Amino acid sequence: MNVEREVLIERDGPVGIATLHRPHALNALSLSTMKALEAALTEFEAAPEIRAIIVTGGPRAFAAGADIGEMKDLASGKAARAALGEHLARWDRIGRLKKPTIAAVAGYALGGGCELALACDLIVAAENAVFGQPEIQLGVIPGAGGTQRLTKAVGKALAMDMALTGRRLSAREALERGLVCRVVAPEVLLDEAKRMARRIAELAPLAARAAKLAVAAAVDRGLDAGLKAEREAFYALFDTNDQAEGMRAFAEKRAPAFEGR
Numbered sequence: 001m002n003v004e005r006e007v008l009i010e011r012d013g014p015v016g017i018a019t020l021h022r023p024h025a026l027n028a029l030s031l032s033t034m035k036a037l038e039a040a041l042t043e044f045e046a047a048p049e050i051r052a053i054i055v056t057g058g059p060r061a062f063a064a065g066a067d068i069g070e071m072k073d074l075a076s077g078k079a080a081r082a083a084l085g086e087h088l089a090r091w092d093r094i095g096r097l098k099k100p101t102i103a104a105v106a107g108y109a110l111g112g113g114c115e116l117a118l119a120c121d122l123i124v125a126a127e128n129a130v131f132g133q134p135e136i137q138l139g140v141i142p143g144a145g146g147t148q149r150l151t152k153a154v155g156k157a158l159a160m161d162m163a164l165t166g167r168r169l170s171a172r173e174a175l176e177r178g179l180v181c182r183v184v185a186p187e188v189l190l191d192e193a194k195r196m197a198r199r200i201a202e203l204a205p206l207a208a209r210a211a212k213l214a215v216a217a218a219v220d221r222g223l224d225a226g227l228k229a230e231r232e233a234f235y236a237l238f239d240t241n242d243q244a245e246g247m248r249a250f251a252e253k254r255a256p257a258f259e260g261r
């Protein structure tokens, strides 16, 4: 697999665009995909002419989560931590970029895909976007900030519903609940994201950085402790049979039989 091609990179004046490109797997975020994404975003962050960054996917999926195939045979919390630690730290680092980031989401944004969008500063959604944290169906929980950032965005009631039942949100519901800031027709999604990015880019860059830090401070207080608690719980679930059953059942295209052990 050509790693560079899993993330396409484009520069459009002051806007850097990273496009996830694993369409056969609905842009599932494999180890190599996240590595390529991080490399692209690090490059944009360092380039003085880039003032705003867009992360996007394809028409059918922004990203359908972390790659379940890479997680399903991890037999313990220790093994999960060893295999995924660096991979999963990439979601955190994307959340800490200094330049303003926009997720342009069409289709599925599930699990780690939803968490990737949530780690960006703004989310603009196509009308066909679908947001969800379906990890409970795999015998685990969101592990890249979903329990924290989603709850801060949509509130406890809906976050609990999504985390406990796997309920998905349409683009309209996501707009009503404050998860996304704009909803547009799928064919103009990237144009709209670029328009937003160019608007940000023509304004004062130092003020943009300060504004995003200040807004984040309003909602992110306690985030680090929350992320730590979430991560510990996520890894601990790899010591259970239900995680193995849930992820194998997905790979084998059958319903899981959870036993609570």
Ligand code: DAK
Residues within 6 Å of the ligand: 024, 025, 026, 028, 029, 064, 065, 066, 067, 068, 069, 088, 089, 091, 108, 110, 111, 112, 113, 134, 135, 138, 142, 143, 144, 145, 231, 234
């Ligand atoms: N991983 C691997 N492959 C995936 C995938 C995924 N997440 N999602 C889809 N695919 C693959 C399918 O296996 C299928 O491959 P082939 O069988 O064709 O080889 C192909 O993409 C097309 O998918 P479907 O045939 O299933 O397409 P449908 O239209 O029928 O269904 C769907 C679309 C999105 C509803 C379905 O694919 C689905 O339910 N996908 C899984 C969604 C999911 O459960 N996502 C959450 C994964 S767990 C952490 C950081 C991150 C994470 C955790 C911790 N730390 C910082 C600690 C993240 C965890 C997750 O995201």
